[in-house]
Amino acid sequence: IDAMTMEIHYTKHHGAYTNNLNNAIKGTDLENKSIEEILKDISKYPVAVRNNGGGYFNHNLFWDIMSPKGGSEPTGKLLDAINRDFGSFEKFKELFNNAAATRFGSGWAWLVNQNGKLVVSSTPNQDNPLMDVAEIKGTPILGLDVWEHAYYLKYQNRRPDYIGAFWNVIDWEQVSKRFV
Ligand code: MN3
Numbered sequence: 001i002d003a004m005t006m007e008i009h010y011t012k013h014h015g016a017y018t019n020n021l022n023n024a025i026k027g028t029d030l031e032n033k034s035i036e037e038i039l040k041d042i043s044k045y046p047v048a049v050r051n052n053g054g055g056y057f058n059h060n061l062f063w064d065i066m067s068p069k070g071g072s073e074p075t076g077k078l079l080d081a082i083n084r085d086f087g088s089f090e091k092f093k094e095l096f097n098n099a100a101a102t103r104f105g106s107g108w109a110w111l112v113n114q115n116g117k118l119v120v121s122s123t124p125n126q127d128n129p130l131m132d133v134a135e136i137k138g139t140p141i142l143g144l145d146v147w148e149h150a151y152y153l154k155y156q157n158r159r160p161d162y163i164g165a166f167w168n169v170i171d172w173e174q175v176s177k178r179f180v
Helices: 003-025 035-040 047-064 076-086 089-102 159-166 172-178
Strands: 107-114 117-124 139-145
Touching (some): 035 047, 076 117, 089 107
Antiparallel strands (some): 107 117
């Protein structure tokens, strides 16, 4: 995962979602709600709130669960839950990689906490599992951006190589903190 892609991704793409979300909710009662509260009733709001609110939340999570010192494997309670719900860490990786690789067009792959049970899902565009419109709902604790802007500079069309490299930068301590 290279520095230039991350720089552009953070300053331009995430910056745009954040500004556009703020503009979309300006002067409405959504200004006083948390992003989680907004996302859970997203079907009630304009599409600009869905796209940019999702983009704002999803990237905040994405930056938080990556680290240059990442990689390795989860431990403790999270590893126990992965083993219980997927059979093994390797099996979970396979499912997650498949969700990320087969998401058609732009979107995200997720590890989702459904009241203590872990499932893998993917969503189109900037949707996420917190949204009432999501097919698979729950709390996302790990997410991978598979929009072309997330990898095209370095990997061009080779999305599977980008997905493979993601495992080297996952900060499992941060993912574990989200698994409550
Ligand atoms: Mn992105």
